[in-house]
Amino acid sequence: MQVSCAFPTALSSPDDIALAEELGFDRAWVYDTPQQSPDVWMVLALAAQRTSRIGLGPGVLIPSLRHPMVNAAATATLAALAPERTAVAFGTGFTGRRAMGYRAITWAFMESYLRAYRGLLRGEVVEWEGAQMRMMHPDGHAPARPVDVPVLIGALGPKGNAVARELGDGLFATLQVPDFLGEYSWVPFLAWGTVLDEGEPATSDHARAAGGPGWALAYHGAYEFGGPEAVRAMPGGDAWMDTVEKAPDGQHHLAVHQGHCVELNDADRAAWDAGGAAMLPDVTVSGTRDEVRRRVDELGEQGVTEIVFQPCGPDTRSELERFHEAVQR
Template identity: 80%
Template sequence: MDVSCAFPTALSSPDDIALAESLGYARAWVYDTPQQSPDVWMTLALAAERTERIGIGPGVLIPSLRHPMVNAAATATLVDLAPGRVAVAFGTGFTGRRAMGYGAITWKFMDAYIRAYRDLLRGEVVEWEGTRMQMLHPDGHAPARPVEVPILVGALGPKGHAVARELGDGLYATLQVPDFLGEYSWVPYLLWGTVLDESEGADSAHAREAAGPGWALAYHGAYEFGGPDAVRGLPGGDAWMDVVESAPEGERHLAVHSGHCVELNKADEAAWAAGGHAMLRDATITGTGDEVKRRLDQLGEQGVTEVVFQPCGSDTRRELERFLEAATSS
C-alpha cells in the first residue's frame, strides 16, 4: 500500500505537506471545511510551490460549496502548478456541510455535478442550472483542454457506489470499510490514531492529543447518523449528549462539530473524562508500532491500496515519522 497523509486545512498545511514530502509520503490530501479552515485551493497552490514530488489534492470537495466552473478552474490552475501530481476527491459533506446546519447532498446532485465538472475540464459545452457553458480560458489563463485529473468519490452505500463506479477513478473511504471496496483498483482510506510507546496507555496525555480528535468522530458520526440514542450507547455518551443538549436546539450542530479533526471540543472532553477513552483503540488506529502495522495490513487485505493518515496534536513531525515507520516496517 501507498502511505499518504491528510490535514484539516490550516495555515500551516503548505509547510506540513512539504514536511510530508521530505519524509517520503506518497500523497497529501486536505479537507474542504470552510467553516473552520482557510481556502482549500489557496492552500494547495502554496503546497504545490513548496514541493516537487508528492501528490496533492482536496479530499474531499463538497460540490454544493462551489459552482462546478469554479472547481474546474481551480483544478486546472493546480494541475498547471503541479503537473502529474493532482487528484480530486468528492464527498456528500459530513462536517463540510453539517457543521453549518445542512444535511448531506443527494447522490443525484453529486452525479450531475461530477459529470458537469469532468466535462468542463475536457473542454466540452455543458448544461448547468438551465444554461450552457464552457471553459473559455485563453492561452496563459489555464492549461489547454482537456485537463486530465483523476477523480475519486467518497462513498459508503449502494447509491454512492454506483456513482463511484460509473464516474470515478477510485473510491475514497473513511470510518467504515464497505463490502464493495474490493471492486476498485485505487482505494485511499482516511484514518486517525497514533503510535504509542510500548508502556504507554491509551489514556495518556499524548494519546488524548494525538488520537483524541479521530476518536471523537465516533460520537460525531453516531449523533449525525443514529441520533442521541446512538451516542448514549457509547462509553461516555451520556456526558457527551449532556453538553450538546445544553446548547440551543438550532445551534447544536456547532457544539457537535467544533474542533473537528483538530482538537477535542467540550462535549468530547466530557465523554473522554467519563470513560470514553476506553474505546480509543477501537475507534482509531492506535497502538504500538507492531499493533498499528497489523491493523494496516488488515486494511490492505480488505482492498485498501493507500492508507491516509491524519496527524493530530502539537508535534506533526513526530506523528508523521512514527506512523510512517510503523506502516513501512517489515
C-alpha cells in the same frame, strides 16, 4: 500500499505538506471545510510551490460549496502548478455541510455535478442550472483542455457506489470499510490515531492529544447518522450528549463539530473523562508500532491501496515520523 497523509486545512498546511514530502509520504490530502479552514485551493497552490514530488489534492470537495466551473478552473490551476501530481476527491458533506447545519447532498445532485465538472475539464459545452457553458481559458490562463485529473468519490452505500463506479477513478473511504471496496483499484482510506510507545496507556496525555480528535469522530458520526440515542449507547455517551444539549436549540451542530479533526471540544472531553477513552484502539488506528502495522495490513487485505493518516496534536513531525516508520517496517 501507498502511505499518504491528510490535514484539516490550516494556514500551516503548506509547510506541513512540505514536511510530509521530506518524510517520504506519497500524497497529501486537505479538507474542504470552510467553516473552520482557509480556502482549500489557496492552500494547495502554496503547497504546490513548496514541493516537487508529493501528490496533492482536496479530499474531499463538497459540490454544493462551489459552482462546477469554479472547481473545474481550480482543478486546472492546480494541475498546472503540480503536473502529474494532482488528484481530486468528492464527498457529500459530513463536515463540510453538517457543521453548518445542512444535511448531506443527494447522490442525484452529486451525479449531475460530476457530469458537469468532468465535462468542463474535457473542454465540452455542458449545461448547469439551465445555462450552457464551457471552459474558455485562453493560453496562459489554464492548461489546454482536456485536463486529465483523477477523480475519486467518497461513498459508503449502494447509491454512492453506483456513482463512483460510473464517474470516478477510485473510491475515497473514511470511517467505515464498505463491502464494495474491493471493486476499485485505487482506494485511499482516511485514518486517525497515533503510534503509542510500548507500555503507554491509551489514556495518556499524548494519546488524548494525538488520538483524541480522531476518536471523537465516533461520537460525531454516531450523532449525525444515528441520533442522540446512538450516542448515549456508547461509553461516555451520556456525558457527551448532556454537553451538546446545553447548546441553544438549532445550534447543537455547532457544539458537535467545534474542533472537528483538530482538538477535543467540551463534549468530547466530557466523554473521554467519562470512560470513552477506552474506545481509542477500536475506533482509530492507534497502538504500538506493531499493532498499527497489523491494522494497516488488515486494511490492505480488505482492498485499501493507500492509507491516509491525519496527524493531530502539537507535534506534527513526530506523529508523521512515528506513523510512517511503523507502517514501513
